Amino acid sequence: MDNPPIGVMFRCDSPPENLPAYAQLAERLGYDELWVVEDCFFTGAVSAAAVAAASTESLKIGIGILPAAFRNPALAAMELSNLARLFPGRILPGFGHGVPAWVRQVGAHHPSPLAVLEETVAVVRALLHGEKVTMHGRHVDLDGVQLAFPPAEPPLLSAGVRNEKSLRLAGRVADGTILAEGAAPAYISWARERIDEGRAEAGREDPHRVTVYAHLDFDDDPRSARAELAAQFSAPVQPSDPADAEKLAGLVADADGDLAALADALPDEIVDKYAIVGDGESCGAAVRRLAAAGADAVVFVPPRDPDLSVAHLTLAAEALLGG
Numbered sequence: 001m002d003n004p005p006i007g008v009m010f011r012c013d014s015p016p017e018n019l020p021a022y023a024q025l026a027e028r029l030g031y032d033e034l035w036v037v038e039d040c041f042f043t044g045a046v047s048a049a050a051v052a053a054a055s056t057e058s059l060k061i062g063i064g065i066l067p068a069a070f071r072n073p074a075l076a077a078m079e080l081s082n083l084a085r086l087f088p089g090r091i092l093p094g095f096g097h098g099v100p101a102w103v104r105q106v107g108a109h110h111p112s113p114l115a116v117l118e119e120t121v122a123v124v125r126a127l128l129h130g131e132k133v134t135m136h137g138r139h140v141d142l143d144g145v146q147l148a149f150p151p152a153e154p155p156l157l158s159a160g161v162r163n164e165k166s167l168r169l170a171g172r173v174a175d176g177t178i179l180a181e182g183a184a185p186a187y188i189s190w191a192r193e194r195i196d197e198g199r200a201e202a203g204r205e206d207p208h209r210v211t212v213y214a215h216l217d218f219d220d221d222p223r224s225a226r227a228e229l230a231a232q233f234s235a236p237v238q239p240s241d242p243a244d245a246e247k248l249a250g251l252v253a254d255a256d257g258d259l260a261a262l263a264d265a266l267p268d269e270i271v272d273k274y275a276i277v278g279d280g281e282s283c284g285a286a287v288r289r290l291a292a293a294g295a296d297a298v299v300f301v302p303p304r305d306p307d308l309s310v311a312h313l314t315l316a317a318e319a320l321l322g323g
Contacts, residue, residue, distance in 0.1 A: 003284065003287050003288065003291070003298075003320060003321075004287070004290075004291045004295060004296055004297050004298055005032040005033060005060075005296070005297040005298075006031055006032055006033075006287065006297070006298050006299075006300065006320065006321065007026075007031055007032055007033030007034060007035055007060070007062060007211075007297060007298070007299040007300070008026050008031050008033070008034055008035070008299065008300045008302065008313055009034075009035045009036075009037065009213065009299055009300065009301045009302065010022055010023070010034060010035070010036050010037075010048070010052070011037070011301070011302070011304065011309075012037045012038070012039040012042040012043065013042065013304065014306070016043045016048065016051075018306075019036075019048060019051050019052055019055070020051060020052075020055040021055075022034075023051075023052040023055045023056050023059060023061075024055055024056060025310065025313075026056075026059060026313070027056045027057065027058070027059040029313065029314060029317035029321065030317055030321040030322065031059070031313075031317065031321065032059075032060060032297070033059065033060040033061070033062055033092065033297065033299065034052050034056070034059050034060070034061055034062070035061075035062035035063070035064050035092075035213075035299050036048040036049055036052060036061070036062070036063060036064075037064055037065070038063070038065065038066055038067065039099070039102075040098075040099070040102040040105070040106070041102075045063045045064075045065075045066055046063070046066070046079045046080075046083070049061045049063050049083055049091065049093075050082075050083060050086075053083065053086070053087040053090055053091070054087075058090070059090070060089075060090050060091075060092055061083075061087070061090055061091055061092065062092040062093075062094065062178075062211065062299070063091070063092065063093040063094055064094045064096075064158070064160050064178045064211070064213070064299075065094040065095055065096035065098075065158075065159075065160035065178060066093065066094065066095050066096070067095075067096060067097065067098025067099075067102070067103060067108075068095045068096065068097065068098070068116050068117045068120040068121070069097075069098055069103050069108040069109070069110055069113070069116050069139075070098065070103075070106065070108055071120070073119075073120045073123040073124045073127070073140055073142070074123075074127065074142060074145050076095075076120070076124050077123070077124045077127035077128055077147060078147065080093050080124065080128060080155065081127075081128060081147055081149060081150055081151050082149075083155075084128065084151035084153065084154065084155045085149060085151045085152075088151065088152070088153050089153055091155045092155060092156060092158065092176075092211075093155055093157055093158070094157070094158035094159065094160045094176070094178050094211075095117060095120055095121050095124070095157070095158075095159055095160070096117070096159060096160035096161060096178070097113045097116070097117055097161065097166070100113075110138075110139055112138055112139075114165060114166065114169060115137065115138040115139055116138075116139040117159060117161070117166070117169060118169050118172070118173055119135065119137045119138065119139050119140040120139070120140060121157060121159055121169075121173045121174050122135075122173045123135055123140050123142060124157060125154075125157045125173065125174070125175070127145065127146070127147050127150070128147070128150060128151060128154040128155065128157065129150065129154050130146070130147065130150040130154075131146070132144060132145065132146040133145050133146070156175035156176050156209055157174055157175050157176070158170070158174055158175060158176035158177055158178050158209065158211065159173070159174040159176075159177055159178070160177075160178035160179075160180065161177060161178075162179070162180060162240075164194050167191050167194035167195050167198065168194050168195070168197050168198035168201070169198060170195055170198060171194070171195035171196060171197060171198025171199040171200075171201070171202070171204070171208065172198040172199070172201055172202040172204070173202070174208075175206070175207075175208065175209065176208055176209035176210065176211060176296075177191065177195055177208065177209075177210050177211070178211045178212075178213070179191060179210065179211070179212045179213065179240075179295075180213050181213045181214060181215055181228070181232065181301055182215075182229065182232050182233075182240055182274050182275075183212050183213070183214070183240050183274075183290075183295075184240050184241040184244075184273045184274055185273070185289050185290060185292070185293035186240075186241045186243070186293070187240030187241050188210070188212060188290060188293035188294045188295055189293045189294055191210070191294070192210060192293075192294040195208060195210070196208075209296045209297065210294055210295055210296050210297075211295070211296065211297045211298075211299060212290050212295040212297070212298050212299065213299045213301050214275060214276045214286075214290065214298055214299070214300065214301065215228045215229065215274070215275040215276065215277075215301050216275070216276050216277075216283070216300035216301060216302055216303075216312055216313070216316060217275060217276070217277045217303060217312065218277075218278075218279075218280075218283060218311075218312040218315045218316045218319075219277065219278070219312070220278060220279065222271060222275065222277035222278070223263070224303035224304065224305065224308060225271060225275040225276075225277050225303075226263035226264070226266055226271060227259065227260075227263050228275070228301075228304075229263070229266060229270070229271060229274055229275060230255075230259045230260075230262040230263035230266065231259055233248050233251075233252060233262070233266075234252055234255075234257075234259060234262060240274075241273065244270060244273075247267075247270075248270070251265050251266065272286070276298075276300065279319070280315075280316075280318075280319025280320065283316060283319065283320060284319065284320050287320065300313065300316065
């Protein structure tokens with residue numbers, strides 16, 4: 001099996017002035033995509049996507065994700081249409097629920113996050129396809145809105161979601177789904193089944209792109225991936241493979257808040273399942289496992305350390321992309 005398209009993430013904790021050079025490096029190394037993110041309160045993803053696209057020639061630029069509750073969908077469609085017209089075929093936007101605490105912090109909490117996401121994605125997608133939209137929903141309230149300059153090639157619109165109801169929603173209204181870091185192969189297969197259930201409900205037969213984020217640690221001693229997974233497993237979000245939940249709960253309890261101790265205690269098989277680690281052969285096999293489970297594209301999340309990030313992305317490109 002050939003590798004799927006492989007992208008890289010520009011981490012939200014990276015200074016925005018580093019983005020142009022980082023995007024150019026990703027393109028020069030042969031990566032297919034660069035993904036920018038929008039976590040509070042770092043940088044705005046729409047402006048970041050514009051900078052990344054303008055700094056490169058053909059690199060696809062993903063936006064993963066825009067919190068749906070933060071934006072009026074008409075304005076979001078206007079911004080995305082600009083990008084799609086200026087950089088045709090290169091923009092891969094996504095919407096999601098956003099982190100609940102951040103949504104509350106900015107006064108955008110809604111009693112039904114599912115309604116917010118479904119209405120926003122449906123309306124933005126319709127506007128990008130040139131439709132005139134009237135919707136008086138639970139969150140969206142538009143009356144006869146139509147873009148003056150819709151893109152000739154509407155971008156695929158993804159939903160960055162995790163749980164069962166949201167995955168079905170993605171299948172119903174979105175063109176793709178973004179699965180966050182820590183998506184084990186078993187979870188990807190399960191998620192695709194839920195997405196397909198939603199597609200069947202909506203009678204959709206068009207392709208649906210699943211993009212999977214994965215921690216990259218191109219090293220026989222993957223310390224950065226262990227640290228990232230330890231922080232992730234300590235959060236209230238459950239691991240994406242239920243078979244590991246009990247084992248990881250015990251390790252988290254034993255570590256008692258000590259993330260370094262938890263990172264050291266994670267079994268190698270857990271690290272291998274939830275991250276892309278090791279040498280070129282191991283990393284290539286991990287990418288292909290994700291693809292076999294249903295990933296149409298894989299996005300490397302590099303180490304936090306900027307020097308390690310560049311080194312690991314360069315080594316991975318040489319091994320996997322012929323860079």
